[in-house]
Amino acid sequence: MKKKNLSVIGKPLRKIDAMAKCAGETIYADDLNLPRTIYAKLLRSPHPHARILGINTARALKLDGVFAVITGEEMPQKFGIMPSTEDEEALAVDKVRYAGDPVAAVAAVSESLAEKALRLIDVEYEILKPILTIEEALASTEDSERIHTWNRQANIQKAVSLEFGDVEGGFARSDHIFEGTFFYQGNTHLPMEQYCAVGFYGPDDKLTLWSSTQTPHYLHRALAKVLNLPASRIRVIAPPVGGGFGGKSDPFSHEICAAKLSMITRRPVKITLTREETFYVHRGRHPVKMWAKTGVKNDGTIQAMQYKTYLDGGGYSSYGLASVYYTGALQTVTYKVPAYKFEGVRVFTNKPACGPKRGHGTPQPRFAVEIQMDEIAEKLGIDPLELRLKQLVEANSLTVNGLKISSCGLRECIEKVAARAEWKKKFRKLPFGHGVGFAASSYISGAGLPIYWNNMPHSGVQIKLDRSGGVAVFCGSIDIGQGSDSILAYAVAEEFGIDPGDIRVLTADTDLTPVDLGSYSSRVTVMTGNAAIQACGKLKPLLLEAASQAMEIPPDDLEFADGKVRSASHHDRAMTFAEVVTKAEGKHGTLGATGSYWPPKNPRDFKGAGVGPTPAYSFTTSIVELHCDSATGEIKIDKVWIAHDCGRAFNPLLVEGQTEGSVYMALGEALMEEQIFRKNGLHKIPSILEYKSPTTLETPEIETILVETIDPEGPYGAKEAGQGPLLPVVPAVANAVYDAIACAFMKCRSRRIKFCGRWMDD
């Protein structure tokens, strides 16, 4: 078979679901209306920390139109996304651990009636003193009230410690040591679609759950465990998700309750959370306190780095085990760090659990790294870009903590973003109040390990061909807006030389689609893309053989192109794709194949080595130009330039979209958004009105530069785009503020600049 030029990959095509979304035809979870549906609501604790002494549901059950009321005792099995820290209950059994923790659920004929019934449930609480800060949690002793009892040390979920290379020697060899403390405020995902689940336990004794989830496979496992049903009797379907950003990656109470209530009532049960509830479900960005120490030579080259991070985890573990490692994993993947030490602690507090938000645990330390790099550059009198350029990680190298970097376009990203933003003309040269700031970052293209230990593929794709010429692609992946369905169509269309429009993609249905682990860790393009290409690779020989025989052309002169299989040397000697499939189907029978993807093996093995490895790292650089009003403290972003090494831009429109969305979300984190609580544990601003996020008026012009490195591990060389581009923008804002109003910024201890990640001694 001849290689041809790419005809689909790299082209700015419409997404396969674009028109449906623009016509209002896409069916999201809450758009499902099954006959006989009843509606559920959760009763949530008003106390951040309390023992449950008793729950009386009798009055609620008596209410006309109420079908069922359940409490935690009916499904006490604990669950959680990470197998080693399963500490959640579908409904709290003995104790509530944050204000908003669900304690009971009602199914009724209408939402309003379910709400009315909630008010008739009597819960007796013994109120306990809440632990609301990192410091309070760290100060816990043997005698302290513990939020959980399974963990070894009171109110510490996980403490980790890693050391690589000669750290002491590195600091000893350094001419300068830089130390700093940093704080990065927590914030939440705020997807426009609220959580929704519809459960239906059918007359065939099978459970179907539709849910706006990023991880149908993990949800499937949690349902089987908590409901004590065989997994083979459970079907999880994820309709297109109306935004996730990491917030829909855990199995949730409302999903399990919708299923349980349907098992009891044998009717479809729908539960849609209110916007206020989504602030309490949360699983968003951890607030992290950080201490960073970097030793450098006089020329600025890094000799050693040391980090300590303290994560405010909230009431449950969620992804916390991974989160804490992620606050230490990727510091080494931008600049050469010969020796590195990391200690991280995630504490429990009586607040909604934190989890993975776009960048999962890495934007916080990246904030610290990049501010400290600028500090080093200033002290040593080196341009911040020059300081970085002299010690960039290289392609095909191994970091000191055992991470393998395949392709690396970081240098090109720096050079291009600097040229476009006219860095040299602006840095330290703009008038007072105006500034530019730079930062760089790297991110994973899919986690190297699955969340639960197993040796099975991370992604499976199944392809069916038939005489219609249509191609059906089945995959467990879930499109949360990033375009993962389209990625499958593009990959298969490219392989078979057909139009993506001739491909039907069916995803995220655990009964019908092979397992894919889900839309998290920027894994989907690399993993599903590779699996799809492998499946196509199994079918192509059958098609080529059939075409070769029919046209009497040797297979090595054939190519898939323009909807045909044709002679590469004489394009007019061709059969349509459908004709070739017909021949092959007649010869070989029904045509189908599967493809699987496993990430490369971890280069190193140690406790904690599971967090950080990936098939390929993306790299991003950003320059932010802004101005500050020194009187009011208001910061206005003028423009953001961002260069992103995405490997290959599978579809440049989608890569740009992910990049621009990341910039926007980063600016929200830097300047507006914060997940904050009152002293009684209640969320301070649980509404879109009060939780300020950027509108069209605050979001500046964004100039995106795509750098393509064609990674050997990625499908057609693609890496990731969904998360990495968020990382450099927040520290670039901080560095730009310093450039704008350096002195004022450093000295002001009670400045009005609302800045989520700030020098802690401010």
Next chain:
Amino acid sequence: MRKNNSHDKLSKTLLRLHVNGEVHEVATEVNKTLLEVLREDMNLTGTKHGCELGECGTCAVLVDGQPMLSCLMLGIEAVDREIMTVEGMTQNGKPHALQSAFADLGAAQCGYCIPGILLTAKALLDENPHPTRDEIRQALSGNLCRCTGYTKILQAVELAAKEIAR
């Protein structure tokens, strides 16, 4: 545990609504918002909800050509007024220029906020066929989108304006 849902008296009122150029008679509760009437009683689920408190713009529909938050308006207030939802933007099978432009430029990621944005943008272009970038920003400033960073949305509105002018 099961019970019947018995009502002592009828709780619904019949409303005559003009939606997407069609007249519908809808039996609904008078305290229902237009958003609820559209989604729950008429199964026009293209209109989405993001907060139900008038904060996000997701549920915007056109009422007599003006963008209105359907979560802040009762269904009964919409009687005898011309309502357009996203389902009504496609006329005779032909997508509106805004819909095509949004699809072409990748302006819809998760797509959840898009119906409200399309309709708000349509109201803008109907009134001001050649808006500046700042005028588009102003018009869409009440519609939150968490995916796109607005960039491709603004570009798509400009592209649609050009297409309509051709």
